[in-house]
Amino acid sequence: MDETRRAQVIENLQGMGLTQALISDPMSIYYLTGYYTEPYERFLGLYLSASGASTLFANRLFPDASAACEDIRTFDDTEDPVPMVAAVTDHGAPLGVDKKLAARWLVPLQEAGAASAFKLGSTAVDNARSVKSPEEQELMRAASRTNDKAMEWLAAQVHEGVTEQEIAGGLLDVYRSLGAQDHSFAPIVSFGANAADPHHSPDGTVLAKGDVVLFDVGCRRDMYCSDMTRSFFYGESTEHQRAVYECVRRANEAAEAIVRPGVTFAEIDRAARTIIEDAGWGQYFTHRLGHQIGLEDHEPGDVSSVHDEPVRPGQCFSIEPGIYLPGDVGVRIEDLVIVTEDGCEVLNSYPKELTVLA
Incomplete structure (x- = not known):
């Protein structure tokens, strides 16, 4: 005990x-x-x-x-x-x-x-x-470092003819080779219009040139969970796709920039949501901004417009704005953050710049 x-x-x-x-x-x-x-x-x-x-x-x-x-x-x-x-x-x-x-x-x-x-x-x-001890915080960092490395592998699997299921099916072995024990949740791999479904289950969809490629993945390492989303484009991207992507990226970074003790979860959600609303896509950001995480991938205390409690040092949660245009394109960018005494630490280092994979 x-x-x-x-x-x-x-x-x-x-x-x-x-x-x-x-x-x-x-x-x-x-x-x-x-x-x-x-x-x-x-x-x-x-x-x-x-x-x-x-x-x-x-x-x-x-x-x-x-x-x-x-x-x-x-x-x-x-x-x-x-x-x-x-x-x-x-x-x-x-x-x-x-x-x-x-x-x-x-x-x-x-x-x-x-x-x-x-x-x-x-x-x-x-x-x-909800408030992670220093030891727990280090376990969260280790799990996220593993997830960053796995994202490198995921991006390298993107090639002509590959299916969502083929990439998702190989991820667990990669996690285990990197020192993790399991998925923290079933991986989401979405190509093209499938990315407009925030919780799409990987299927036999074959990658096509011009598709968005969305990976929302996490591992469990030494009992603690990671969770990260990155969105790419395959072969080429249109001006419309790039506009959606850059809006989501700005929303992600704006929310992370205001995280500090005393700021409420609702204010963090608002920082991201306002950017997407001002761009005209507010109705297509269909979920809360994030969730707390630790021993479980989703823990109580969400980052949403109705959670008015101030954040506290040691809390860890996701920042994951998204825009989902049915039948067209979906983009989500997600990091985990730990609240510090005067700001926050972003646990994910995998780049967020718009990337077109060859």
Whole structure:
């Protein structure tokens, strides 16, 4: 158990009027204990109490959890974990539960009277995870350096006759050769008009001269995620395509330029969105500017027009404006940034200048 992180979560819980919580998100459990397993349909839970008690509930099929915390309660597939959890909770106080707790466990806990009330307590952990420690920041840098190198490989795969699926299918081996363990999300490889779909899944589309080529990719290295998007053109680019590209690039750089403690997430979104709106393409920037990232590719606390909280040193999030003209062209440019004491550090060094690949 990381006692510093535990103490922060307890402080956050108390600020919400809670003295106990049940955490079921495997990544949050890893964040607090260093223990990770994917439970699938089985129960996994970490109980925290302001009194100091920490209990991990784990199926005996899971990897050894003995180092996770001081109290480990195990069960097998024929045992019901709900009575075990109810035996340690304070029935006279509300229990914070996180957003990952499935109804198949939550409802029986309610029926068992495991607490006086049940409240959504995810933000207690989410807010702690939002600010990365120096060690976490270095892991984020390492993951992004790996992603920069992978982007070099991706750009080199662009040639006549190649398909989106062929490029996407080779990326995992490249990540692993560079020291990463996995994708942080399924890679997006889009040619031509497919790039106007922000979440296009790579298919058999064959590259054609004049196509935009969009790569939105990320790796998981030592548990931490990277995420970056670059857009290129193959063979040639039209004046219209170049105008779209340069507008997105200006929006990306304008947003990064204002990131510093005290500036709100909404103001960062506005800095990028205004440039695209002023160019007449505002209705084609169809998503928020970015998302926080760390142990998961998308973490709570988005960079959007409705998030009025100021950013804090140590927070890490994406800056990814885009313009998506259906049936025509799509461009997105994305970096990750870490908020510093007086600005931000851009984690990606791969160039953003308009590039036509031969």
